[in-house]
């Protein structure tokens with residue numbers, strides 16, 4: 001068979017062990033998954049009330065235009081309906097954008113430790129990848145500009161960045177956008193937008209007027225708690241959306257995701273509540289890190305990257321065997337860290353207790369290290 005040769009260098013996405021597998025392997029009755037930045041509180045009750053009656057529509061294709069959701073979402077963001085494109089998760093939008101713009105002879109610029117799907121899709125499309133190391137956990141925008149040349153088609157910016165949780169303040173972002181050549185698409189992945197509390201984080205939708213080469217990605221998978229339904233969206237100028245539409249499959253977003261998203265959007269007080277609880281959860285981790293002399297990046301997302309100064313896989317395994325699934329930093333470019341999704345207060349207490357036990361067991365508590 002004549003597979004694209006670049007596929008040989010890729011491994012399929014490695015899903016973590018399933019909850020059932022972990023239960024069996026370690027004889028545990030309860031497992032808490034804090035590995036994929038899902039919403040520990042689930043979704044709004046309003047979602048549940050609209051999904052049940054939708055059962056009768058199983059045989060029908062969904063609305064390929066997502067008209068109802070489109071209207072509601074356009075109003076929510078104050079944009080026109082033709083400025084939106086929907087994806088089967090924002091993952092699919094990353095794929096569509098890559099398919100539309102990347103290929104042999106093109107290159108794409110991204111941070112070195114960021115969301116892996118940008119790189120993955122660029123490899124499949126045969127584009128050259130220019131990765132720029134992070135600076136203090138944040139995109140090094142100056143170096144990213146340096147990496148741009150006349151073959152560059154896309155620059156990926158993850159803001160706040162997964163896995164560090166660091167963000168780009170408005171001033172830096174606009175001054176960067178001013179310098180990007182107008183024929184390069186800048187993808188601003190804002191999967192954690194709704195969690196951000198920093199005052200100088202910008203509402204990027206306002207930037208579209210000045211920077212027509214921008215597309216913003218958002219998702220219903222994170223704060224809206226709909227990860228299993230797979231729905232995300234892009235916001236840009238109508239011209240950009242029109243150019244992308246041919247690479248979108250006609251029925252890419254299922255009916256239930258569309259219905260659920262409309263209901264979820266209507267419950268902004270739920271979103272606000274989750275955002276608040278997430279801040280309190282982050283504080284639990286900050287306190288733990290400070291008390292134990294661990295370094296971490298202050299996070300604008302619903303996750304935190306904590307440096308244990310030891311093999312991240314080791315911490316991961318310790319927690320796994322005790323019923324908590326987190327992400328080892330190894331695969332994320334931070335080999336001595338783990339990334340933990342902020343859970344409910346009790347879940348955070350549970351995993352923090354175990355992380356403390358881990359430190360004691362390894363005699364890494366600062367007071368136990370002989371001072372020189």
Ligand SMILES: *Cc1c(COP(=O)(O)O)cnc(C)c1O
Pocket residue numbers: 037088089090091092115158162189191218219220221227230231232
């Ligand atoms: C989770 C995540 C996504 C994927 O979201 P889906 O809409 O579920 O595909 C995209 N980008 C970043 C940075 C993420 O963390």
